Amino acid sequence: MSMSQDEMKQAVARAAIEHVPAGIIGVGTGSTANYFIDELAHIKGRIDGAVASSVATAERLKKHGIRVIDLNEAGEMEVYVDGADEITRHMAMIKGGGGALTREKIVAACAKKFVCIVDQTKLVDVLGKFPLPIEVIPMARSYVARQLVKLGGNPVLRAGFTTDNGNVILDVHGLNILDPVALETELNQIVGVVTNGLFARRGADVCLMGTPEGVQTLTR
Ligand SMILES: O=C[C@H](O)[C@H](O)[C@H](O)COP(=O)(O)O
Incomplete structure:
Protein backbone atom coordinates (compact mmCIF):
# COMPACT_ATOMS: atom_id res chain seq x y z
CA MET A 1 0.00 0.00 0.00
CA ASP A 125 22.93 8.68 8.97
CA VAL A 126 24.63 12.08 9.23
CA LEU A 127 22.92 15.38 10.10
CA GLY A 128 23.41 18.43 7.93
CA LYS A 129 21.80 17.96 4.55
CA PHE A 130 18.88 19.96 5.99
CA PRO A 131 20.32 23.47 6.56
CA LEU A 132 20.93 24.00 10.28
CA PRO A 133 18.72 26.83 11.62
CA ILE A 134 20.33 29.23 14.08
CA GLU A 135 18.35 31.94 15.87
CA VAL A 136 20.41 35.10 16.15
CA ILE A 137 19.98 38.51 17.78
CA PRO A 138 19.45 40.81 14.75
CA MET A 139 22.42 43.15 15.43
CA ALA A 140 24.78 40.15 15.61
CA ARG A 141 23.71 38.70 12.25
CA SER A 142 26.85 39.54 10.24
CA TYR A 143 29.25 38.70 13.06
CA VAL A 144 27.63 35.31 13.66
CA ALA A 145 27.55 34.61 9.92
CA ARG A 146 31.32 35.22 9.70
CA GLN A 147 31.95 32.80 12.58
CA LEU A 148 29.79 30.18 10.87
CA VAL A 149 31.80 30.51 7.66
CA LYS A 150 34.97 29.88 9.72
CA LEU A 151 33.36 26.63 10.89
CA GLY A 152 32.87 25.57 7.27
CA GLY A 153 29.21 26.49 6.88
CA ASN A 154 27.39 28.65 4.39
CA PRO A 155 24.87 30.74 6.37
CA VAL A 156 21.85 32.16 4.56
CA LEU A 157 19.53 34.69 6.20
CA ARG A 158 15.92 33.44 6.22
CA ALA A 159 14.45 36.34 4.27
CA GLY A 160 11.39 38.12 5.65
CA PHE A 161 11.20 35.90 8.72
CA THR A 162 11.16 36.99 12.37
CA THR A 163 10.94 34.47 15.22
CA ASP A 164 8.36 34.59 18.01
CA ASN A 165 11.17 36.14 20.06
CA GLY A 166 11.84 38.97 17.58
CA ASN A 167 15.06 37.52 16.20
CA VAL A 168 16.34 36.35 12.80
CA ILE A 169 17.29 32.89 11.54
CA LEU A 170 20.48 31.95 9.71
CA ASP A 171 20.10 28.64 7.86
CA VAL A 172 23.54 27.06 7.62
CA HIS A 173 24.12 24.99 4.50
CA GLY A 174 26.97 22.63 3.75
CA LEU A 175 27.62 21.19 7.20
CA ASN A 176 28.49 17.52 7.56
CA ILE A 177 27.76 17.08 11.24
CA LEU A 178 29.77 14.09 12.44
CA ASP A 179 29.79 15.11 16.11
CA PRO A 180 26.45 16.85 16.84
CA VAL A 181 27.08 17.20 20.59
CA ALA A 182 30.42 18.96 20.01
CA LEU A 183 29.02 21.27 17.31
CA GLU A 184 25.95 22.14 19.40
CA THR A 185 28.24 23.11 22.27
CA GLU A 186 30.58 25.11 20.01
CA LEU A 187 27.74 27.04 18.37
CA ASN A 188 26.36 27.95 21.79
CA GLN A 189 29.64 29.80 22.48
CA ILE A 190 29.21 32.31 19.64
CA VAL A 191 27.94 35.59 21.07
CA GLY A 192 24.74 36.69 19.42
CA VAL A 193 23.51 33.13 18.95
CA VAL A 194 20.31 32.62 20.88
CA THR A 195 19.80 28.95 20.05
CA ASN A 196 21.09 26.52 17.45
CA GLY A 197 18.87 23.87 15.90
CA LEU A 198 20.97 20.91 16.99
CA PHE A 199 19.13 18.89 19.62
CA ALA A 200 21.90 16.45 20.49
O1 LIG B 1 10.63 24.91 14.03
C1 LIG B 1 10.06 23.89 13.69
C2 LIG B 1 10.24 22.57 14.30
O2 LIG B 1 11.53 22.32 14.76
C3 LIG B 1 9.64 21.38 13.59
O3 LIG B 1 9.56 20.36 14.52
C4 LIG B 1 10.42 20.87 12.42
O4 LIG B 1 10.69 21.91 11.52
C5 LIG B 1 9.67 19.74 11.70
O5 LIG B 1 8.49 20.24 11.13
P1 LIG B 1 7.53 19.35 10.25
O6 LIG B 1 6.86 18.41 11.16
O7 LIG B 1 6.59 20.34 9.62
O8 LIG B 1 8.38 18.67 9.22
Whole structure:
Protein backbone atom coordinates (compact mmCIF):
# COMPACT_ATOMS: atom_id res chain seq x y z
CA MET A 1 0.00 0.00 0.00
CA SER A 2 1.45 3.38 -0.92
CA MET A 3 1.25 6.04 1.75
CA SER A 4 1.81 9.77 1.43
CA GLN A 5 4.15 11.70 3.69
CA ASP A 6 1.13 13.38 5.28
CA GLU A 7 -0.49 10.02 6.00
CA MET A 8 2.73 8.86 7.70
CA LYS A 9 2.80 12.06 9.78
CA GLN A 10 -0.82 11.48 10.80
CA ALA A 11 -0.07 7.89 11.78
CA VAL A 12 2.80 8.87 14.10
CA ALA A 13 0.73 11.68 15.59
CA ARG A 14 -1.93 9.12 16.45
CA ALA A 15 0.66 6.71 17.87
CA ALA A 16 2.11 9.46 20.08
CA ILE A 17 -1.17 9.70 21.98
CA GLU A 18 -0.19 6.48 23.75
CA HIS A 19 2.72 8.41 25.29
CA VAL A 20 0.52 11.17 26.71
CA PRO A 21 0.22 10.92 30.51
CA ALA A 22 -2.35 12.70 32.65
CA GLY A 23 -1.24 16.17 33.68
CA ILE A 24 0.46 18.79 31.50
CA ILE A 25 2.10 17.96 28.19
CA GLY A 26 4.68 19.93 26.18
CA VAL A 27 3.73 20.38 22.53
CA GLY A 28 6.03 21.13 19.61
CA THR A 29 5.60 23.06 16.38
CA GLY A 30 5.24 22.20 12.70
CA SER A 31 3.08 20.11 10.40
CA THR A 32 3.62 16.83 12.28
CA ALA A 33 3.03 18.52 15.65
CA ASN A 34 -0.15 20.02 14.18
CA TYR A 35 -1.46 16.51 13.44
CA PHE A 36 -0.58 15.61 17.04
CA ILE A 37 -2.55 18.59 18.37
CA ASP A 38 -5.55 17.47 16.32
CA GLU A 39 -5.29 14.00 17.91
CA LEU A 40 -4.81 15.51 21.37
CA ALA A 41 -8.15 17.27 20.95
CA HIS A 42 -9.87 13.86 21.03
CA ILE A 43 -8.47 13.11 24.51
CA LYS A 44 -8.38 16.62 25.97
CA GLY A 45 -10.52 15.54 28.93
CA ARG A 46 -7.66 13.30 30.07
CA ILE A 47 -5.07 16.09 30.38
CA ASP A 48 -4.82 19.27 32.45
CA GLY A 49 -3.46 21.31 29.56
CA ALA A 50 -0.48 21.91 27.32
CA VAL A 51 2.60 24.10 27.16
CA ALA A 52 3.09 25.49 23.65
CA SER A 53 6.45 25.86 21.93
CA SER A 54 5.25 28.65 19.61
CA VAL A 55 2.49 31.18 19.08
CA ALA A 56 1.17 29.06 16.20
CA THR A 57 0.93 25.97 18.42
CA ALA A 58 -0.76 27.93 21.20
CA GLU A 59 -3.36 29.17 18.72
CA ARG A 60 -4.06 25.68 17.38
CA LEU A 61 -4.36 24.25 20.90
CA LYS A 62 -6.79 27.00 21.90
CA LYS A 63 -8.83 26.50 18.73
CA HIS A 64 -9.37 22.89 19.86
CA GLY A 65 -10.35 24.01 23.35
CA ILE A 66 -7.16 22.69 24.93
CA ARG A 67 -5.98 24.80 27.86
CA VAL A 68 -2.63 26.50 27.19
CA ILE A 69 -0.45 26.75 30.27
CA ASP A 70 2.47 29.14 30.79
CA LEU A 71 5.73 27.23 31.12
CA ASN A 72 6.59 29.03 34.35
CA GLU A 73 3.39 27.73 35.89
CA ALA A 74 3.79 24.20 34.54
CA GLY A 75 6.98 23.09 36.30
CA GLU A 76 8.56 19.84 35.11
CA MET A 77 6.50 17.84 32.63
CA GLU A 78 6.55 14.12 31.93
CA VAL A 79 6.54 14.34 28.14
CA TYR A 80 7.30 16.68 25.24
CA VAL A 81 6.08 15.69 21.76
CA ASP A 82 7.54 17.33 18.65
CA GLY A 83 8.66 16.69 15.08
CA ALA A 84 12.13 17.13 13.61
CA ASP A 85 13.73 18.07 10.31
CA GLU A 86 16.35 15.30 10.59
CA ILE A 87 17.02 12.61 13.17
CA THR A 88 19.74 9.97 13.53
CA ARG A 89 19.49 6.51 15.09
CA HIS A 90 21.39 8.02 18.04
CA MET A 91 18.37 10.37 18.52
CA ALA A 92 20.27 13.57 17.65
CA MET A 93 18.11 15.99 15.67
CA ILE A 94 18.08 19.10 13.56
CA LYS A 95 15.06 21.25 14.36
CA GLY A 96 13.90 24.74 13.56
CA GLY A 97 12.70 24.41 9.98
CA GLY A 98 9.65 26.31 11.15
CA GLY A 99 11.76 28.75 13.16
CA ALA A 100 10.47 27.64 16.57
CA LEU A 101 13.72 26.09 17.81
CA THR A 102 14.33 28.31 20.84
CA ARG A 103 11.00 27.79 22.55
CA GLU A 104 11.10 24.14 21.52
CA LYS A 105 14.47 23.66 23.22
CA ILE A 106 13.23 25.40 26.34
CA VAL A 107 10.01 23.39 26.62
CA ALA A 108 11.88 20.16 25.82
CA ALA A 109 14.35 20.92 28.61
CA CYS A 110 11.44 20.98 31.06
CA ALA A 111 10.23 17.50 30.10
CA LYS A 112 11.49 14.16 31.34
CA LYS A 113 10.84 12.42 28.00
CA PHE A 114 11.16 13.76 24.44
CA VAL A 115 8.94 11.86 22.02
CA CYS A 116 9.95 12.70 18.45
CA ILE A 117 7.37 12.10 15.71
CA VAL A 118 8.61 11.91 12.12
CA ASP A 119 7.96 10.24 8.82
CA GLN A 120 10.74 8.04 7.46
CA THR A 121 12.13 10.77 5.17
CA LYS A 122 13.61 12.47 8.27
CA LEU A 123 15.87 9.56 9.30
CA VAL A 124 19.52 10.19 8.28
CA ASP A 125 22.93 8.68 8.97
CA VAL A 126 24.63 12.08 9.23
CA LEU A 127 22.92 15.38 10.10
CA GLY A 128 23.41 18.43 7.93
CA LYS A 129 21.80 17.96 4.55
CA PHE A 130 18.88 19.96 5.99
CA PRO A 131 20.32 23.47 6.56
CA LEU A 132 20.93 24.00 10.28
CA PRO A 133 18.72 26.83 11.62
CA ILE A 134 20.33 29.23 14.08
CA GLU A 135 18.35 31.94 15.87
CA VAL A 136 20.41 35.10 16.15
CA ILE A 137 19.98 38.51 17.78
CA PRO A 138 19.45 40.81 14.75
CA MET A 139 22.42 43.15 15.43
CA ALA A 140 24.78 40.15 15.61
CA ARG A 141 23.71 38.70 12.25
CA SER A 142 26.85 39.54 10.24
CA TYR A 143 29.25 38.70 13.06
CA VAL A 144 27.63 35.31 13.66
CA ALA A 145 27.55 34.61 9.92
CA ARG A 146 31.32 35.22 9.70
CA GLN A 147 31.95 32.80 12.58
CA LEU A 148 29.79 30.18 10.87
CA VAL A 149 31.80 30.51 7.66
CA LYS A 150 34.97 29.88 9.72
CA LEU A 151 33.36 26.63 10.89
CA GLY A 152 32.87 25.57 7.27
CA GLY A 153 29.21 26.49 6.88
CA ASN A 154 27.39 28.65 4.39
CA PRO A 155 24.87 30.74 6.37
CA VAL A 156 21.85 32.16 4.56
CA LEU A 157 19.53 34.69 6.20
CA ARG A 158 15.92 33.44 6.22
CA ALA A 159 14.45 36.34 4.27
CA GLY A 160 11.39 38.12 5.65
CA PHE A 161 11.20 35.90 8.72
CA THR A 162 11.16 36.99 12.37
CA THR A 163 10.94 34.47 15.22
CA ASP A 164 8.36 34.59 18.01
CA ASN A 165 11.17 36.14 20.06
CA GLY A 166 11.84 38.97 17.58
CA ASN A 167 15.06 37.52 16.20
CA VAL A 168 16.34 36.35 12.80
CA ILE A 169 17.29 32.89 11.54
CA LEU A 170 20.48 31.95 9.71
CA ASP A 171 20.10 28.64 7.86
CA VAL A 172 23.54 27.06 7.62
CA HIS A 173 24.12 24.99 4.50
CA GLY A 174 26.97 22.63 3.75
CA LEU A 175 27.62 21.19 7.20
CA ASN A 176 28.49 17.52 7.56
CA ILE A 177 27.76 17.08 11.24
CA LEU A 178 29.77 14.09 12.44
CA ASP A 179 29.79 15.11 16.11
CA PRO A 180 26.45 16.85 16.84
CA VAL A 181 27.08 17.20 20.59
CA ALA A 182 30.42 18.96 20.01
CA LEU A 183 29.02 21.27 17.31
CA GLU A 184 25.95 22.14 19.40
CA THR A 185 28.24 23.11 22.27
CA GLU A 186 30.58 25.11 20.01
CA LEU A 187 27.74 27.04 18.37
CA ASN A 188 26.36 27.95 21.79
CA GLN A 189 29.64 29.80 22.48
CA ILE A 190 29.21 32.31 19.64
CA VAL A 191 27.94 35.59 21.07
CA GLY A 192 24.74 36.69 19.42
CA VAL A 193 23.51 33.13 18.95
CA VAL A 194 20.31 32.62 20.88
CA THR A 195 19.80 28.95 20.05
CA ASN A 196 21.09 26.52 17.45
CA GLY A 197 18.87 23.87 15.90
CA LEU A 198 20.97 20.91 16.99
CA PHE A 199 19.13 18.89 19.62
CA ALA A 200 21.90 16.45 20.49
CA ARG A 201 23.02 17.21 24.04
CA ARG A 202 19.38 16.62 24.86
CA GLY A 203 18.15 14.48 22.00
CA ALA A 204 14.97 12.47 21.70
CA ASP A 205 14.26 9.59 24.08
CA VAL A 206 11.84 7.85 21.74
CA CYS A 207 11.31 8.32 18.02
CA LEU A 208 8.05 7.22 16.43
CA MET A 209 8.75 6.92 12.72
CA GLY A 210 6.03 6.61 10.12
CA THR A 211 6.74 4.17 7.30
CA PRO A 212 4.45 2.69 4.63
CA GLU A 213 4.58 -0.55 6.68
CA GLY A 214 3.42 1.15 9.86
CA VAL A 215 4.86 3.11 12.78
CA GLN A 216 8.29 2.01 14.01
CA THR A 217 9.61 2.86 17.46
CA LEU A 218 13.29 3.78 17.74
CA THR A 219 15.05 4.29 21.06
CA ARG A 220 18.63 5.06 22.04
O1 LIG B 1 10.63 24.91 14.03
C1 LIG B 1 10.06 23.89 13.69
C2 LIG B 1 10.24 22.57 14.30
O2 LIG B 1 11.53 22.32 14.76
C3 LIG B 1 9.64 21.38 13.59
O3 LIG B 1 9.56 20.36 14.52
C4 LIG B 1 10.42 20.87 12.42
O4 LIG B 1 10.69 21.91 11.52
C5 LIG B 1 9.67 19.74 11.70
O5 LIG B 1 8.49 20.24 11.13
P1 LIG B 1 7.53 19.35 10.25
O6 LIG B 1 6.86 18.41 11.16
O7 LIG B 1 6.59 20.34 9.62
O8 LIG B 1 8.38 18.67 9.22
